[in-house]
Amino acid sequence: MTSTRSLRWCAGWAPRAAAVALSVLFNPGSPRAQDNAEMSIELVDPKVLRVCSDPRSLPFSNDKGEGFENKLAELLAARLQKKLDYTFFPQATGFVRVTLGAHRCDLIMGFPQGDDLVQVTNPYYRTAYALVAKPGSGLEEVTTLGDPRLQGKHLGIIAGTPPATYLAAYGLMAGAKPYPLTIDTRIDSSAEAMIKDLTSGAIDAGVLWGPMAGYYAKRSDPPLHVTLLTKERSGPSLVYRISMGVRYADQNWKRQLNRLLHDEQAEIDRILLDFGVPLLDEDDRPITEQTAGRAPGTMSR
Numbered sequence: 001m002t003s004t005r006s007l008r009w010c011a012g013w014a015p016r017a018a019a020v021a022l023s024v025l026f027n028p029g030s031p032r033a034q035d036n037a038e039m040s041i042e043l044v045d046p047k048v049l050r051v052c053s054d055p056r057s058l059p060f061s062n063d064k065g066e067g068f069e070n071k072l073a074e075l076l077a078a079r080l081q082k083k084l085d086y087t088f089f090p091q092a093t094g095f096v097r098v099t100l101g102a103h104r105c106d107l108i109m110g111f112p113q114g115d116d117l118v119q120v121t122n123p124y125y126r127t128a129y130a131l132v133a134k135p136g137s138g139l140e141e142v143t144t145l146g147d148p149r150l151q152g153k154h155l156g157i158i159a160g161t162p163p164a165t166y167l168a169a170y171g172l173m174a175g176a177k178p179y180p181l182t183i184d185t186r187i188d189s190s191a192e193a194m195i196k197d198l199t200s201g202a203i204d205a206g207v208l209w210g211p212m213a214g215y216y217a218k219r220s221d222p223p224l225h226v227t228l229l230t231k232e233r234s235g236p237s238l239v240y241r242i243s244m245g246v247r248y249a250d251q252n253w254k255r256q257l258n259r260l261l262h263d264e265q266a267e268i269d270r271i272l273l274d275f276g277v278p279l280l281d282e283d284d285r286p287i288t289e290q291t292a293g294r295a296p297g298t299m300s301r
Helices: 068-080 162-169 190-200 210-219 251-263 265-274
Strands: 048-053 083-088 107-112 125-133 155-158 177-179 205-209 225-228 239-246
Touching: 048 068, 068 083, 068 107, 068 251, 068 265, 125 190, 125 210, 125 265, 155 162, 155 190, 177 190, 190 205, 190 210, 205 210, 210 225, 239 251, 251 265
Parallel strands: 048 083, 048 107, 155 177, 155 205
Antiparallel strands: 107 239, 125 205, 125 225, 125 239
16 A cells, blocks of 8 residues: 555655655554564653654644644643653664654554554544645646646655655646655655646646645645546546554553544534544545534444
8 A cells, every 4th residue: 555654754644644744654664663573661751641742743743733734633641641751762763663662652643554563443534645836826616636737737746655656647746846745854854845836837837735725725825626536547546544652562552542533523523623633524524513523434442
């Protein structure tokens, strides 16, 4: 499966993510971080929620607690009646190994379903890559990358992410502007650079991982238009479920998180929507404040 943290870590996964500085998830040759037979110590300190996090990766997280994963961690800590503590490390190659795998923390807040670097919880949101354009650009109604209205346009794309496959198939790469997939989030942001180019007119539209697209579009003046790319069927999926990541041996911890995610789904959705994260139900319909609280996927124990 294509990694969404390649979504996030390039652009979401992250997705978040995902599409997102994304690199560690897209590593098909990586062994599992922990073997199923590993002896579990579960939580090192049961009174503390220890979260593995990136110190500079908005809208997901930062060391000031300003991202939506920070807010979700605060929600979980409050419900679990635990103190919240972080282990910060850039989400690049080696992130899982030196954080969760080294027992320096017990939870990664955003991880795509289908990646085997960690054991994942039930998904708590579902989203997709998105096309971001200026209002009045004539591209607001474009719902697929094969739309004829994109021919001849200069599109921003994170190199190596799933949507790049579609751009190549539709003959759009010649006029595209690539942004680097693997970056050091402490000093750079491909998503910010793409949005800056879009607002300045250097590109006509951009393709970003949904959480990043929604976050930056909402904060632009005027707000940018975001269309989730849910209709592409001829190549890699552009829609992903995002879960949380724990060690393979930590079964009780995973079950506790699954129950909590189920019980707090409405509040989780509210936090995500407040950050502009475009949410989808299982039928690819947008989740709004009125429809929040419906868990994406089936709960497992």
